[in-house]
Amino acid sequence: MILERDPEGYQMAIMIRSMKKNKKENNKISSIQDKAEESYMDELHERAKGVSLEDTELKGCNTVLNVSFSGEKAEIGEISTQEFFRIKVE
Incomplete structure (x- = not known):
C-alpha cells in the first residue's frame, strides 16, 4: 500500500532499514577486530619483557x-x- 501511494517514501524506508542492519553487522565486525588487536598487543608486550x-x-x-x-x-x-x-x- 505504501509503495503505491508514496514510492519515494517506501524506497527511503527500505534504505533506512538496510543501513540499520549494516550498522549492526559493522559493529560486530569492529568488536571482533578490536579484540584481535588487543590480543596481539598483549602478545607483543609479553615478548618484549626482558628485552x-x-x-x-x-x-x-x-x-x-x-x-x-x-x-x-x-x-x-x-x-x-x-x-x-x-x-x-x-
Whole structure:
C-alpha cells in the first residue's frame, strides 16, 4: 500500500532499514577486530619483557628500485639502499 501511494517514501524506508542492519553487522565486525588487536598487543608486550636496547644499533634505510617504462614493457633497473640514520643505544 505504501509503495503505491508514496514510492519515494517506501524506497527511503527500505534504505533506512538496510543501513540499520549494516550498522549492526559493522559493529560486530569492529568488536571482533578490536579484540584481535588487543590480543596481539598483549602478545607483543609479553615478548618484549626482558628485552634490552643497550648496546643496540638502530638504523633506517630507504630502498630504491629504478623502473623505466618504454612502450608496453617495463624495464627494471638498479636497486640501491640509502641509509638515512644510525643511532647507537647505550
